Amino acid sequence: xxxxxxxxxxxxxxxxxxxxxxxxxxxxxxxxxxxxxxxxxxxxxxxxxxxxxxxxxxxxxxxxxxxxxxxxxxxxxxxxxxxxxxxxxxxxxxxxxxxxxxxxxxxxxxxxxxxxxxxxxxxxxxxxxxxxxxxxxxxxxxxxxxxxxxxxxxxxxxxxxxxxxxxxxxxxxxxxxxxxxxxxxxxxxxxxxxxxxxxxxxxxxxxxxxxxxxxxxxxxxxxxxxxxxxxxxxxxxxxxxxxxxxxxxxxxxxxxxxxxxxxxxxxxxxxxxxxxxxxxxxxxxxxxxxxxxxxxxxxxxxxxxxxxxxxxxxxxxxxxxxxxxxxxxxxxxxxxxxxxxxxxxxxxxxx
Amino acid sequence: xxxxxxxxxxxxxxxxxxxxxxxxxxxxxxxxxxxxxxxxxxxxxxxxxxxxxxxxxxxxxxxxxxxxxxxxxxxxxxxxxxxxxxxxxxxxxxxxxxxxxxxxxxxxxxxxxxxxxxxxxxxxxxxxxxxxxxxxxxxxxxxxxxxxxxxxxxxxxxxxxxxxxxxxxxxxxxxxxxxxxxxxxxxxxxxxxxxxxxxxxxxxxxxxxxxxxxxxxxxxxxxxxxxxxxxxxxxxxxxxxxxxxxxxxxxxxxxxxxxxxxxxxxxxxxxxxxxxxxxxxxxxxxxxxxxxxxxxxxxxxxxxxxxxxxxxxxxxxxxxxxxxxxxxxxxxxxxxxxxxxxxxxxxxxxxxxxxxxxxxxxxxxxxxxxxxxxxxxxxxxxxxxxxxxxxxxxxxxxxxxxxxxxxxxxxxxxxxxxxxxxxxxxxxxxxxxxxxxxxxxxxxxxxxxxxxxxxxxxxxxxxxxxxxxxxxxxxxxxxxxxxxxxxxxxxxxxxxxxxxxxxxxxxx
Numbered sequence: 001x002x003x004x005x006x007x008x009x010x011x012x013x014x015x016x017x018x019x020x021x022x023x024x025x026x027x028x029x030x031x032x033x034x035x036x037x038x039x040x041x042x043x044x045x046x047x048x049x050x051x052x053x054x055x056x057x058x059x060x061x062x063x064x065x066x067x068x069x070x071x072x073x074x075x076x077x078x079x080x081x082x083x084x085x086x087x088x089x090x091x092x093x094x095x096x097x098x099x100x101x102x103x104x105x106x107x108x109x110x111x112x113x114x115x116x117x118x119x120x121x122x123x124x125x126x127x128x129x130x131x132x133x134x135x136x137x138x139x140x141x142x143x144x145x146x147x148x149x150x151x152x153x154x155x156x157x158x159x160x161x162x163x164x165x166x167x168x169x170x171x172x173x174x175x176x177x178x179x180x181x182x183x184x185x186x187x188x189x190x191x192x193x194x195x196x197x198x199x200x201x202x203x204x205x206x207x208x209x210x211x212x213x214x215x216x217x218x219x220x221x222x223x224x225x226x227x228x229x230x231x232x233x234x235x236x237x238x239x240x241x242x243x244x245x246x247x248x249x250x251x252x253x254x255x256x257x258x259x260x261x262x263x264x265x266x267x268x269x270x271x272x273x274x275x276x277x278x279x280x281x282x283x284x285x286x287x288x289x290x291x292x293x294x295x296x297x298x299x300x301x302x303x304x305x306x307x308x309x310x311x312x313x314x315x316x317x318x319x320x321x322x323x324x325x326x327x328x329x330x331x332x333x334x335x336x337x338x339x340x341x342x343x344x345x346x347x348x349x350x351x
Numbered sequence: 352x353x354x355x356x357x358x359x360x361x362x363x364x365x366x367x368x369x370x371x372x373x374x375x376x377x378x379x380x381x382x383x384x385x386x387x388x389x390x391x392x393x394x395x396x397x398x399x400x401x402x403x404x405x406x407x408x409x410x411x412x413x414x415x416x417x418x419x420x421x422x423x424x425x426x427x428x429x430x431x432x433x434x435x436x437x438x439x440x441x442x443x444x445x446x447x448x449x450x451x452x453x454x455x456x457x458x459x460x461x462x463x464x465x466x467x468x469x470x471x472x473x474x475x476x477x478x479x480x481x482x483x484x485x486x487x488x489x490x491x492x493x494x495x496x497x498x499x500x501x502x503x504x505x506x507x508x509x510x511x512x513x514x515x516x517x518x519x520x521x522x523x524x525x526x527x528x529x530x531x532x533x534x535x536x537x538x539x540x541x542x543x544x545x546x547x548x549x550x551x552x553x554x555x556x557x558x559x560x561x562x563x564x565x566x567x568x569x570x571x572x573x574x575x576x577x578x579x580x581x582x583x584x585x586x587x588x589x590x591x592x593x594x595x596x597x598x599x600x601x602x603x604x605x606x607x608x609x610x611x612x613x614x615x616x617x618x619x620x621x622x623x624x625x626x627x628x629x630x631x632x633x634x635x636x637x638x639x640x641x642x643x644x645x646x647x648x649x650x651x652x653x654x655x656x657x658x659x660x661x662x663x664x665x666x667x668x669x670x671x672x673x674x675x676x677x678x679x680x681x682x683x684x685x686x687x688x689x690x691x692x693x694x695x696x697x698x699x700x701x702x703x704x705x706x707x708x709x710x711x712x713x714x715x716x717x718x719x720x721x722x723x724x725x726x727x728x729x730x731x732x733x734x735x736x737x738x739x740x741x742x743x744x745x746x747x748x749x750x751x752x753x754x755x756x757x758x759x760x761x762x763x764x765x766x767x768x769x770x771x772x773x774x775x776x777x778x779x780x781x782x783x784x785x786x787x788x789x790x791x792x793x794x795x796x797x798x799x800x801x802x803x804x805x806x807x808x809x810x811x812x813x814x815x816x817x818x819x820x821x822x823x824x825x826x827x828x829x830x831x832x833x834x835x836x837x838x839x840x841x842x843x844x845x846x847x848x849x850x851x852x853x854x855x856x857x858x859x
Contacts, residue, residue: 020468238465242452244438297469300447 026232027295030056033081033223034293040077040218041070042211043204049293050195050310051078051169055229056236056289059192059282060148060168062133062183062314067173069197070208072129075169079127082229083222084167087125091136093179097143101153102160118155123147126163126226133170134180144168145187165229185273185317192282194314232292239288241299246284249304252340253280256316256333264339266332270322279315286311304341309333352450352477353457356436362486364430370490371422377494377501379415383407384504440480449473450480538578540587543677545574550684551598557688563601569594591677 030052037048047063051074054061063071072088079086089100102121109115122128123144130144147153148168153160170191172183188194200208211218224232254260256274258267267274275283287303294303309330316329386407431439437450453473461467548570555563573590576582582590 020464020471023464023468235465238463240452240456240466240469242448242455244451245448296447296449297465297472298447298449298452300449302447 023235026228026235027292029224029228030232030293031295036081036220036223037074037077040211040220041074042207043200044070044074044197047074047195047197048078049290050193050307051075052293053286053289053307054192055082055165055167056232056292057192057282057285058165058233059285060170060190061193061195062170062172062188062191063195063197064172064174065197066175066199069199071169071171071197072131074197075127075129077220080220081222082127082224082226084126084165084226084229085163086127086129087122088129088131089122090131091133091140093135093137093181095136095140097140098155100140100143101147101155104156118158118160120160121153123153124160124162126165126167128166128168130168130170132173132180134172134182136181138181138184141181141183141187144170145190149190165226165233188314189276189278191314193286193310195310196313236285236289236292239291239297239299241284241288245299245301245304248301248341249280249283249287252304252308252336253277253283255336255340256312258319264336266335270318270325270327271316271332272319272322273315273317275312275315279312282311283308301341305337308337308341352453352474352480353433355477355480355482356433356440356450356454359436359440359480359482359485360430360433362482362488363436364426366486366488366490367426367429368423369488370494371426372419373490373494373498375415375418375422377498378418379411380501380505381497382414383411384501384508386410387508388504436485440477440485443485444476444479446473446476450477453477537580537582537584537587540677541574541577543574543681544570544577544591546681547677547684548574550681550688553688554684555601560601562597566594566597566601569597595680 034048034052037051038045041048051061055078063075065071076086076088078084089095098121100121100123102119102124104116105119106114107117133141133144136144147162147166151162151164151166153162251262253275255262255264256267256271257263258271258274260267260274263271263274283304284299286307287299290303290307291297291299296303312333313329316332318327318329318332387404390402390404390407434451434454437454440446440450441448449469450473453470456466456469461470548567551563551570552567555561555567573587573594577587
């Protein structure tokens with residue numbers, strides 16, 4: 001029998017109450033989790049790191065890659081290592097919102113009387129893999145996005161809280177776009193990261209073949225617990241960031257706005273929408289998570305540089321001229337990073 | 352961590368001050384070099400206002416103080432904050448903003464375990480921060496080229512200059528090099544020049560030679576001007592050299608060997624005379640040659656002598672040469688006077704043939720007819736002078752200034768002596784104020800040879816050796832000396848010039 005999720009009655013607060021030694025232990029566990037996933041997913045270190053960053057930040061990740069690159073395996077392995085309850089939904093055009101969120105069902109109780117009871121959908125899990133999210137209708141997509149954003153599901157006027165941690169990984173197939181429903185900009189902005197799974201190199205592919213076609217496949221072990229992940233999420237938000245770094249991020253985000261005075265000519269010419277304030281929040285938060293993954297307790301420019309691409313590539317929209325000129329969003333971001341983040345000429349604060 | 356940041360900041364401030372001080376000193380030195388170079392260049396061009404090197408040093412010192420003040424203010428304003436030093440440390444030691452973030456966290460106060468962990472981590476890593484390494488004392492390289500250029504310029508300024516650019520010997524740098532004050536040396540030189548004037552005057556008195564007397568007066572006047580500090584070393588050298596040329600002329604026909612020895616100084620300094628002071632005829636011409644090419648050029652408008660002939664090697668070398676040359680000259684003049692004094696007697700007119708004149712002069716025998724003719728000429732000349740004085744007309748060749756060789760003897764409108772009309776009233780008026788041309792300008796004093804319009808040149812015997820060039824002077828009396836002596840006048844010299852059409856002939 002399905003366990004009925006708890007109804008929302010108030011804000012849930014949790015005190016980390018940890019010491020420096022405890023923090024170091026948590027970071028050690030995080031490092032081992034990374035290694036455990038990497039032991040199964042060959043050659044996808046960067047994608048694994050980005051998934052962990054999303055997990056530590058409490059964000060959801062849109063994974064884009066061709067079929068057969070191991071997206072599902074990656075998410076399942078991560079769920080296993082983190083000890084999270086895992087669900088998977090294959091999105092199709094006829095998928096309805098109730099198929100995700102659940103519905104009110106007429107059931108018989110122990111006495112044989114008919115009663116209505118909420119039958120939770122697959123979204124009531126800790127790690128949800130939604131395959132090919134762009135194949136569902138916008139109505140169904142919106143149902144999922146509400147759950148992602150609010151952490152709650154509303155059925156028949158009743159709001160149900162999703163379990164924590166709640167982590168959605170939506171995949172999107174860049175090919176076979178016919179009959180799909182592209183995610184609108186407003187919805188795609190709700191994804192913390194957009195992770196691109198690249199085709200593996202020869203050596204990586206050889207390693208994949210060796211590990212996955214033998215008699216004994218590699219089985220991941222659980223390293224983290226959901227409670228540990230929640231504590232790590234709290235720690236992530238505690239990581240301090242220097243004012244100079246924070247201000248540099250703000251200048252960078254401002255420079256992505258085509259109407260901004262500080263935007264370079266390239267942005268003014270080719271960019272339609274720049275990075276939103278939510279994008280700036282994501283940038284800083286992801287940088288904090290990256291610092292923790294590095295075993296560091298502060299945000300550096302290097303962290304900003306590392307997380308900028310997955311955090312911003314789906315938040316910058318090119319205009320028609322940019323599309324026509326064949327401009328890549330990644331190139332625009334890279335040049336902005338080089339100009340505003342890599343530059344050491346920000347000057348030393350003087351009296 | 353904070354202590355290291357503070358120490359680094361102190362070093363940073365010190366480095367800014369050092370860099371500012373070096374820039375200030377360099378700028379002040381560069382200013383001095385430019386001003387001193389400009390002064391020397393303008394002085395060489397003759398357009399310089401008299402500015403002492405000491406004044407320029409004071410100006411450079413004032414500029415240095417101003418520059419240092421600006422540098423100190425800039426150092427105080429531009430010193431980074433501790434946060435800025437933390438940023439420097441992060442960048443220098445690749446600490447990934449640990450120190451910066453920790454410093455900010457420290458200022459706000461660590462509240463969370465992560466912040467405390469950050470402070471521990473930053474404190475541990477900041478031990479590698481070495482203030483001396485973070486803020487080295489080495490200065491930015493763009494400073495050094497300017498420092499090197501200024502240093503080279505200073506060395507060039509301090510080195511002895513070429514004569515054309517030689518500065519006033521009264522500069523402090525020269526004084527330091529010589530170890531004595533330039534004023535003292537100049538005063539000593541003035542005393543020696545006046546001593547020379549005294550000896551030459553005694554010689555002139557003995558020989559009753561107005562030319563030599565003029566030379567003596569010129570030496571005496573030069574000595575007074577030197578003692579009064581009116582002249583610089585280069586001008587002293589030029590003036591002494593110029594007067595030595597006249598002294599050579601005055602003595603040349605009388606004692607060639609002695610004059611060659613006496614004028615060794617002048618010949619060396621002028622660099623235009625051969626060994627033993629041998630000179631061309633044009634060089635030794637008393638008056639007319641002043642307008643020839645080989646005479647040291649005298650700018651009649653300004654009285655400035657061309658330095659190319661009177662130049663000295665340097666101010667210091669010039670002082671030494673002048674002192675040595677004057678000492679030697681004094682010794683020789685003293686010896687000359689001592690040799691002359693035992694036979695101290697008025698010069699007697701000599702009557703001898705040209706063949707017996709080994710000194711280069713030549714004389715004619717007294718002829719009674721010639722005495723009568725001279726008396727007649729003298730009377731006529733006296734009457735004409737009286738008429739000219741009444742009518743304001745100059746005498747002699749001055750009224751036909753474009754004709755006759757006498758015009759070559761002096762182009763000026765001033766006849767011998769002073770006075771607009773050119774006729775001296777007395778011997779004292781005629782000779783005392785007379786000085787040699789050149790030197791002081793615009794006083795109009797010149798030696799002029801007067802030749803009556805109706806003068807007939809005497810044909811004399813030829814010299815034993817052919818003579819060429821301009822005027823030659825022969826000391827001693829003439830056949831008319833006795834007659835003139837009765838008129839309280841005297842013939843002290845005779846001037847000869849070869850006729851143009853018979854330069855190589857026997858007729859003179």
